[in-house]
Amino acid sequence: xxxxxxxxxxxxxxxxxxxxxxxxxxxxxxxxxxxxxxxxxxxxxxxxxxxxxxxxxxxxxxxxxxxxxxxxxxxxxxxxxxxxxxxxxxxxxxxxxxxxxxxxxxxxxxxx
Amino acid sequence: xxxxxxxxxxxxxxxxxxxxxxxxxxxxxxxxxxxxxxxxxxxxxxxxxxxxxxxxxxxxxxxxxxxxxxxxxxxxxxxxxxxxxxxxxxxxxxxxxxxxxxxxxxxxxxxxxxx
Numbered sequence: 001x002x003x004x005x006x007x008x009x010x011x012x013x014x015x016x017x018x019x020x021x022x023x024x025x026x027x028x029x030x031x032x033x034x035x036x037x038x039x040x041x042x043x044x045x046x047x048x049x050x051x052x053x054x055x056x057x058x059x060x061x062x063x064x065x066x067x068x069x070x071x072x073x074x075x076x077x078x079x080x081x082x083x084x085x086x087x088x089x090x091x092x093x094x095x096x097x098x099x100x101x102x103x104x105x106x107x108x109x110x111x112x
Numbered sequence: 113x114x115x116x117x118x119x120x121x122x123x124x125x126x127x128x129x130x131x132x133x134x135x136x137x138x139x140x141x142x143x144x145x146x147x148x149x150x151x152x153x154x155x156x157x158x159x160x161x162x163x164x165x166x167x168x169x170x171x172x173x174x175x176x177x178x179x180x181x182x183x184x185x186x187x188x189x190x191x192x193x194x195x196x197x198x199x200x201x202x203x204x205x206x207x208x209x210x211x212x213x214x215x216x217x218x219x220x221x222x223x224x225x226x227x
Contacts, residue, residue: 043118043221046217099161
């Protein structure tokens with residue numbers, strides 16, 4: 001079926017470490033792909049997105065590339081900060097008014 | 113950018129009472145809004161799709177008589193939790209997609225606690 005699978009956390013990293021959070025999707029057709037971030041006690045914020053194959057979304061030092069051949073959209077950041085501690089959700093949707101389908105979320109904790 | 117305002121942010125109610133959560137699109141018209149529920153340390157579960165001027169579409173397993181959704185205008189959708197029970201305690205989040213837009217905007221969420 002149509003779903004999103006992301007690596008389970010929690011992930012704990014030291015400040016300035018490299019971050020990768022894996023995300024793969026199954027879907028018929030060509031979905032749009034998103035990463036959302038949820039800081040403690042807050043709602044969801046769009047971090048980045050990609051709408052077609054080979055697109056790279058980037059924001060605040062985070063990047064993710066839409067890989068059709070591997071059906072993946074892994075999130076990366078070269079040097080994490082304590083302020084990046086949050087829960088990260090991978091999501092996909094299609095055009096029109098279809099809802100977002102989320103992965104289970106990955107909790108990231110960055111320690112100084 | 114597009115803003116969705118959700119109120120209240122927190123609410124505590126007694127068992128058996130009803131609670132209404134509002135979701136407003138502030139600077140755009142949202143013909144469709146989505147309501148999600150998030151359990152502690154879990155992902156977001158889509159509850160229903162709210163369509164302006166028509167009945168909401170509920171996901172399997174969601175009780176439509178318990179979670180009443182009204183989308184009476186292009187800028188307002190409401191979720192009413194009727195006869196609330198402690199197991200309804202959760203974080204509820206609405207989302208809207210601007211007509212012709214390319215992304216989804218989320219409300220800040222409502223933490224409901226039923227005592």
